[in-house]
Amino acid sequence: xxxxxxxxxxxxxxxxxxxxxxxxxxxxxxxxxxxxxxxxxxxxxxxxxxxxxxxxxxxxxxxxxxxxxxxxxxxxxxxxxxxxxxxxxxxxxxxxxxxxxxxxxxxxxxxxxxxxxxxxxxxxxxxxxxxxxxxxxxxxxxxxxxxxxxxxxxxxxxxxxxxxxxxxxxxxxxxxxxxxxxxxxxxxxxxxxxxxxxxxxxxxxxxxxxxxxxxxxxxxxxxxxxxxxxxxxxxxxxxxxxxxxxxxxxxxxxxxxxxxxxxxxxxxxxxxxxxxxxxxxxxxxxxxxxxxxxxxxxxxxxxxxxxxxxxxxxxxxxxxxxxxxxxxxxxxxxxxxxxxxxxxxxxxxxxxxxxxxxxx
Amino acid sequence: xxxxxxxxxxxxxxxxxxxxxxxxxxxxxxxxxxxxxxxxxxxxxxxxxxxxxxxxxxxxxxxxxxxxxxxxxxxxxxxxxxxxxxxxxxxxxxxxxxxxxxxxxxxxxxxxxxxxxxxxxxxxxxxxxxxxxxxxxxxxxxxxxxxxxxxxxxxxxxxxxxxxxxxxxxxxxxxxxxxxxxxxxxxxxxxxxxxxxxxxxxxxxxxxxxxxxxxxxxxxxxxxxxxxxxxxxxxxxxxxxxxxxxxxxxxxxxxxxxxxxxxxxxxxx
Numbered sequence: 001x002x003x004x005x006x007x008x009x010x011x012x013x014x015x016x017x018x019x020x021x022x023x024x025x026x027x028x029x030x031x032x033x034x035x036x037x038x039x040x041x042x043x044x045x046x047x048x049x050x051x052x053x054x055x056x057x058x059x060x061x062x063x064x065x066x067x068x069x070x071x072x073x074x075x076x077x078x079x080x081x082x083x084x085x086x087x088x089x090x091x092x093x094x095x096x097x098x099x100x101x102x103x104x105x106x107x108x109x110x111x112x113x114x115x116x117x118x119x120x121x122x123x124x125x126x127x128x129x130x131x132x133x134x135x136x137x138x139x140x141x142x143x144x145x146x147x148x149x150x151x152x153x154x155x156x157x158x159x160x161x162x163x164x165x166x167x168x169x170x171x172x173x174x175x176x177x178x179x180x181x182x183x184x185x186x187x188x189x190x191x192x193x194x195x196x197x198x199x200x201x202x203x204x205x206x207x208x209x210x211x212x213x214x215x216x217x218x219x220x221x222x223x224x225x226x227x228x229x230x231x232x233x234x235x236x237x238x239x240x241x242x243x244x245x246x247x248x249x250x251x252x253x254x255x256x257x258x259x260x261x262x263x264x265x266x267x268x269x270x271x272x273x274x275x276x277x278x279x280x281x282x283x284x285x286x287x288x289x290x291x292x293x294x295x296x297x298x299x300x301x302x303x304x305x306x307x308x309x310x311x312x313x314x315x316x317x318x319x320x321x322x323x324x325x326x327x328x329x330x331x332x333x334x335x336x337x338x339x340x341x342x343x344x345x346x347x348x349x350x351x352x353x354x355x356x357x358x359x360x
Numbered sequence: 361x362x363x364x365x366x367x368x369x370x371x372x373x374x375x376x377x378x379x380x381x382x383x384x385x386x387x388x389x390x391x392x393x394x395x396x397x398x399x400x401x402x403x404x405x406x407x408x409x410x411x412x413x414x415x416x417x418x419x420x421x422x423x424x425x426x427x428x429x430x431x432x433x434x435x436x437x438x439x440x441x442x443x444x445x446x447x448x449x450x451x452x453x454x455x456x457x458x459x460x461x462x463x464x465x466x467x468x469x470x471x472x473x474x475x476x477x478x479x480x481x482x483x484x485x486x487x488x489x490x491x492x493x494x495x496x497x498x499x500x501x502x503x504x505x506x507x508x509x510x511x512x513x514x515x516x517x518x519x520x521x522x523x524x525x526x527x528x529x530x531x532x533x534x535x536x537x538x539x540x541x542x543x544x545x546x547x548x549x550x551x552x553x554x555x556x557x558x559x560x561x562x563x564x565x566x567x568x569x570x571x572x573x574x575x576x577x578x579x580x581x582x583x584x585x586x587x588x589x590x591x592x593x594x595x596x597x598x599x600x601x602x603x604x605x606x607x608x609x610x611x612x613x614x615x616x617x618x619x620x621x622x623x624x625x626x627x628x629x
Contacts, residue, residue: 019458019499113455239473246465248455253448256415257521258441258469303455304464306476 025307028300032314036093039318043089043325044081048333051077060086088218091226091282092324092338093317095215096289098230098279100316101309102272103290104297105237108244108305109268110162112176114353116291117154117276120176121183123285124191125157126150126277130284131191131207135198147225151277157183158269213284213339215324222282229278233271234313240268241305248303286339288346289316289323295353364443364524366393366553367427369414374423376409376577383409385577386423393524396547396554398568400561402598406577407529407557408449414527414555415446427525441469445521447514447528456501459513463488466520488519491546493539507534515543525553532563561615565589573597589613595622 022028044056051059059081061068071078099117106115106122117123129149132138139145164179165172188211195207237244243264246254251261293316294308300315301307320338323345327338369391376384384406391397399407412418413425416432425432432440445466466488467481477485489495492512497505502513511534518526526547532540540560544567547554558564564571565585573581573588575597581588586606594602594615601622607614 016497017500017504020456020501107455242465242468242471242473242475245457245461246468248457249462249465250448252412252415252417253446253465255417255437256441256446256448257465258436258438260437298455302461303457304461 020302022301025301028311029314032311032318036314036318036321039322039325040089040093043092043321044085046325046329047080047085049077049080051081056081083220087220087223088215088324089321091218091223092215092321094223094227094230095279095283095286096293096316096318096320096323097234097313098226098275098316099286099289099320100293100297100312101230101234101237102275102279104294104305104309104312105244105268105272106290107294108247109265109272110165110176111247111250112173113295114173114177114291114350115180116288117272118184118285118287119291119350120161120180121157121187122154122161122273122276123280123287124184124187125153125155126273126280127153127210127285128187128191128194129153129277130210130281131194134207134210135194135200135203137200137203143221144225147229147278147281149277150281151274153187154277154280155270155273157187158273162269210280210284212337213286213342214327214335214337215283216328216335218282226278226282229274233275234309236271237268238306238309240264241309244268244305245303284337284339286320286342288342288350289320291353292346292349293319295349363522363550363552366551367443367525368393368429369525369553369555370426370429371410371413372424372426374410374413374420374425376406376413376418377421382577384413384420384574387574387577387579388423389572389579389582391553391555393553394551395569396552396556396567398564398571399555399557399574400559400564400571401574405574405597407574409577410574411446411527411529411555411557415444415448416440417448438469441521441523443523444525444527445518445523447518447526447531449529449533456503458498459489459494459500459502459505460485460498462502462513463517463520466517469521484520484522488516489513491519492516493542508536508539511535512539512543515546519550523552526550526555528554528556530557530559532558532560561589561594562612565612565614566610585613589615 041053041056045051045053055073055077058069059073059078062071063082103116106117106120107113129152130146133146133149141148161179161183165176167175191211195204198204243259246257246259254261293312297308297312297315301311323341324338327336327341330336372388373386374384375382375386387410401407409418413420414432416437419433427444463485464477467477467484486495489498492515494509494512494516497509497513502510505513511531515531528547531543535543540563544563547556548567556568570583571585571588572579573593580597581593589604591602591604594600599622601618601620603616603618604613606612
């Protein structure tokens with residue numbers, strides 16, 4: 001009897017913890033693309049002059065190739081869509097995608113789910129760079145001066161936070177958040193100081209733009225540099241999505257799996273700083289997009305960066321286009337800086353995340 | 361699907377210093393291709409530190425670690441990871457990867473940028489999980505596993521690297537009795553060169569051709585279990601009194617701890 005009993009116990013396989021239930025990945029991507037197109041269409045259509053969605057697409061198709069649609073709209077509408085609203089919507093998408101992708105990369109790089117370009121002071125660093133250029137009227141590199149200065153500020157802030165937060169090869173959450181917040185505060189103060197002490201009221205006015213975060217007055221000229229940087233940066237990150245996964249296993253495990261952790265991290269810091277710098281130089285610092293989007297994406301498609309990065313780019317783009325749409329229509333004709341809106345959504349989310357982590 | 365050829369490991373005067381203290385002190389030994397060597401010693405003896413110099417987590421202050429004559433510290437990381445796999449002591453992340461994704465990391469050294477997982481990778485991942493009796497865990501979130509299950513998954517990840525040489529730091533930690541035996545038997549049966557840090561001397565005696573004893577960072581003894589496991593050595597290195605007898609069934613020397621303190625400095629030359 002005893003024998004039979006123990007044999008029964010020995011063959012019992014312990015149950016595995018339940019797998020996360022998720023939609024198939026291609027379906028998620030398809031839904032995200034559909035969401036992005038829908039939000040973008042709505043954002044181009046909405047405004048002081050409402051343009052029907054069908055006409056929006058007619059104008060866009062005609063613009064892409066005159067044979068695709070016959071113009072049955074007043075020319076002024078085409079001007080509104082193509083010269084006023086489209087650059088702003090596309091730039092919102094680029095900024096949102098860039099911030100979401102950077103947030104995801106940073107979270108893997110510092111192996112901490114609370115990392116975000118704004119929380120780590122990267123955005124503030126970029127702001128200081130941008131403000132210096134505007135206040136002092138520097139123009140050493142032509143149109144590239146502003147993005148370049150913002151990149152320099154972003155990289156400096158990132159490196160500073162990284163070394164402040166690290167102690168004995170570890171980077172505890174508390175230290176990381178404290179170092180990031182302190183750096184962000186100091187850099188914001190520096191930026192404010194520069195603006196306040198500036199003698200040129202016009203420069204001060206345009207510098208304020210970066211501190212609040214907003215996309216008003218977007219033109220096509222502002223679009224190309226961040227768009228190129230975000231596209232190239234996202235493709236580069238996709239190329240290193242396997243090594244990014246390795247970092248989640250910890251530094252030693254990543255090294256044992258063949259990754260030169262220090263060199264990899266340094267390279268990606270530069271890559272992230274380029275993206276954040278060029279983004280901040282056109283949009284100012286918009287917080288929490290880089291924090292929230294990666295978390296939502298992980299719930300949808302899991303942590304593997306090969307799947308998560310494209311989804312983060314799509315969702316980030318859709319989110320910020322939507323946020324910018326709300327920013328300019330909620331109290332129109334006034335505009336709320338979009339950074340204010342994302343903070344209103346993101347702050348509570350951040351607190352929820354902290355409490356959830358503490359509970360575990 | 362082939363595993364890399366077992367490598368010849370050679371440690372030459374490997375020394376690791378930190379804060380003016382030698383954590384590992386001029387350790388030299390060789391491991392022949394296909395041989396499994398056990399690394400034992402009390403806490404703080406330098407076992408983990410020594411192993412870390414093999415899988416490139418800790419650069420030796422001086423000395424060299426050679427794999428088939430190549431210094432592991434001058435090889436490109438990816439190339440080394442195809443030839444030498446490591447199982448570290450358990451680490452848990454803040455991110456919820458599935459077990460399959462964790463094991464898939466083992467394929468990274470064989471991949472270039474933008475390469476997807478092909479059929480071979482999927483088969484290797486499934487095989488590695490099955491070898492560790494963890495096939496049923498494939499879709500489970502890694503962070504929700506028990507300590508022993510995590511350990512098996514990390515060993516499966518090392519298997520998926522298909523390296524000819526394996527370094528294992530306390531692989532039997534957290535494992536229940538059956539999986540302790542299964543795991544060591546598996547490592548022994550792979551035909552790989554192995555260096556395995558173990559706490560359990562009896563398991564080391566059962567599964568390792570030779571045992572290497574570290575004490576205070578120094579290599580104090582190296583030889584077959586019969587040569588190494590002596591009452592004097594255990595008294596010296598571990599400060600315990602023990603009786604060591606060949607087991608009547610297996611013939612392998614087995615250590616039974618005795619409750620008393622060891623005779624003070626008795627008998628050891």
